[in-house]
Amino acid sequence: MALPKRIIKETERLMAEPVPGITAVPHEENLRYFDVTVDGPSQSPYEGGTFKLELFLPDDYPMTPPKVRFLTKIYHPNIDRLGRICLDVLKSNWSPALQIRTILLSIQALLGAPNPDDPLANDVAQRWKEDQNAAIQTAREWTAQYAKV
Amino acid sequence: MGAKVPRNFRLLEELEKGEKGLGAEACSYGLDDGSDLLMTNWNGTILGPPHSVHENRIYSLKIHCGDNYPDQPPTVTFVSKVNVPCVDQKTGEVDPTKLPCLQQWKREFTMETILIELRRYMALPQNKKLPQPPEGSTY
Numbered sequence: 485m486a487l488p489k490r491i492i493k494e495t496e497r498l499m500a501e502p503v504p505g506i507t508a509v510p511h512e513e514n515l516r517y518f519d520v521t522v523d524g525p526s527q528s529p530y531e532g533g534t535f536k537l538e539l540f541l542p543d544d545y546p547m548t549p550p551k552v553r554f555l556t557k558i559y560h561p562n563i564d565r566l567g568r569i570c571l572d573v574l575k576s577n578w579s580p581a582l583q584i585r586t587i588l589l590s591i592q593a594l595l596g597a598p599n600p601d602d603p604l605a606n607d608v609a610q611r612w613k614e615d616q617n618a619a620i621q622t623a624r625e626w627t628a629q630y631a632k633v
Numbered sequence: 634m635g636a637k638v639p640r641n642f643r644l645l646e647e648l649e650k651g652e653k654g655l656g657a658e659a660c661s662y663g664l665d666d667g668s669d670l671l672m673t674n675w676n677g678t679i680l681g682p683p684h685s686v687h688e689n690r691i692y693s694l695k696i697h698c699g700d701n702y703p704d705q706p707p708t709v710t711f712v713s714k715v716n717v718p719c720v721d722q723k724t725g726e727v728d729p730t731k732l733p734c735l736q737q738w739k740r741e742f743t744m745e746t747i748l749i750e751l752r753r754y755m756a757l758p759q760n761k762k763l764p765q766p767p768e769g770s771t772y
Contacts, residue, residue: 540638568645
């Protein structure tokens with residue numbers, strides 16, 4: 485089973501010109517499956533944390549989006565307890581013109597701009613709306629507890 | 634052969650299928666701990682097959698998906714007592730050598746495959762009339 489040229493090119497570029505604050509390394513035995521890290525953006529409650537994710541390119545990629553999930557616990561209104569991410573470009577707004585690189589940048593941007601009006605983790609989103617300062621404080625604590633290398 | 638779906642994404646697919654209730658009517662399954670990022674331990678139920686001693690009984694099971702799932706089958710253990718030859722009567726564990734889908738495990742099999750096969754196994758002519766422990770008793 486040959487790996488599509490598109491995936492090979494994307495992988496090579498990720499290695500040759502890595503995105504600052506993001507790493508993506510394919511598994512040797514499955515080149516469609518990546519170990520990912522994303523640094524929390526500065527000025528966000530995730531600052532100073534390095535978050536582990538996993539990414540998988542399904543058979544019909546790039547016609548369908550990559551599958552991405554957090555492996556590090558994170559307190560965020562658009563990320564649920566199993567690390568699943570609610571992000572438009574991973575669903576209805578996916579376009580084959582997007583790439584692994586752009587998706588990971590979107591995820592990093594989501595950490596800097598939580599959107600409690602489109603929640604995946606309802607309890608977190610509700611707290612975010614009711615008492616934003618307290619929610620941000622919890623997000624900071626979780627970052628310190630789970631996302632420090 | 635297509636892309637090999639890694640364990641965690643495969644388990645997420647199974648979870649979503651189970652949550653949406655797309656699974657077989659007579660069986661269900663879900664995560665034991667909804668915040669377990671490793672998705673290791675699952676609970677299953679089987680509604681006893683009709684026209685058997687199991688009719689109208691609900692059987693609970695535990696399913697343990699290890700690091701090598703789905704390359705390796707999960708271990709399956711009955712919580713509810715049941716008297717069928719593939720289940721260890723002391724522990725409730727399903728003997729993988731006695732259930733064809735576990736013995737000849739394939740990567741495309743799922744937890745649902747196992748639950749459906751167990752239900753069929755309970756309804757086999759040689760198993761459907763076996764005397765059963767009291768309803769609701771557990772291992």
